[in-house]
Amino acid sequence: MNKLLLLSLGGVMLTACSQGANKNAVAEKAIAEKDVAEKVNASVVEVPSNLALRDDKLIPKQIEPKDAVQTGLLTGELQVTPDNGLSVLLxxxxxxxxxxxxxYRSGxxxxxxxVDPQGEKVWAWSDDMMFTQALRDTSIASGQVVKVQFxxxxxxxxxxxxxxxxxxxxxxxxxxxxxxxxxxxVTISLDPYIH
Structure with a gap:
């Protein structure tokens, strides 16, 4: 009976040892995978949302925040991109x-x-433009987006x-x-674009 007891205890010990070895192997594998993931993440460069990658250079990109308080039936959003001056999309x-x-009361x-820091106009896109003086009536459908480029x-x-x-x-x-x-x-700061 002692032999049977010893064999049973030996079997239990072998099983416990092999399970401990499996746990150690799993833990070592998890640590190795974490190290690889950290190395991969360290080599990836995230572009902040306020910058755009263009010709391998980061340039400021500014969009009027969607949560900005706007009154009116329509909402506006400005997108500014440096391009031999500024390309602005409303x-x-x-x-x-x-x-x-x-x-519309013209074209x-x-x-x-x-506008300068005191709120005075220093330049307007329309200063060098001419527009027709005809009245235009239109309907902007629900969800429709009208884009104007400057x-x-x-x-x-x-x-x-x-x-x-x-x-x-x-x-x-x-x-x-x-x-x-x-x-x-719709107002947006020019500070990121003035050198």
């Missing part, structure tokens, strides 16, 4: 559950201005000295069936 979105009737849909020349940017200048997009459409403003102005 996206006008109808987030209402219904179409919005808009009237211009929106204007872009640069260019700010490098010569204009080089005249700006110091910090605190802003781009202001002004939508010129008027809501015809509401007393509410069609869209409030």
């Amino acid at each position: 996206s006008i979105t109808n987030n209402q559950a219904y179409g919005v009737l808009i009237q 211009m849909t929106a204007d872009l201005q640069i 260019t700010v020349p490098e010569s204009v940017l080089s005249n700006l000295k110091g910090r605190g200048y802003s781009l202001v997009a002004k939508y010129v459409g008027h809501a015809t069936e509401s007393k509410q403003v069609a869209m409030s102005d």
Whole structure:
């Protein structure tokens, strides 16, 4: 009976040892995988959301925050990209559950201005433009996005000295069936783009 007891105890001990060895092997494998993952993550460069990768260079990219308080039937968003000056895209979105009737009093849909730190206009995109004087009536459907492209020349940017200048997009459409403003102005800082 002692032999049977000893054989049973020996079998239990062998099983326990092999399970401990398996646990050690699993733990060592997990540590090795973690080391590899850390090395891979260390070699990957994440581009911050406020920068864009262009020609292997990081450049500032600025978008008006979606949670910015805007009053009006339509919402606006500015996207700025350096490109021999600045390329500026104004996206006008109808987030209402219904179409919005808009009237334009000229051929211009929106204007872009640069204002100084005191809020005074120093440049406007429309300064060197001519627009028809015809009335235009249109409807912007629910969910529709209207895009307006502007260019700010490098010569204009080089005249700006110091910090605190802003781009202001002004939508010129008027809501015809509401007393509410069609869209409030959209403002974005020029500080990242002035050297």
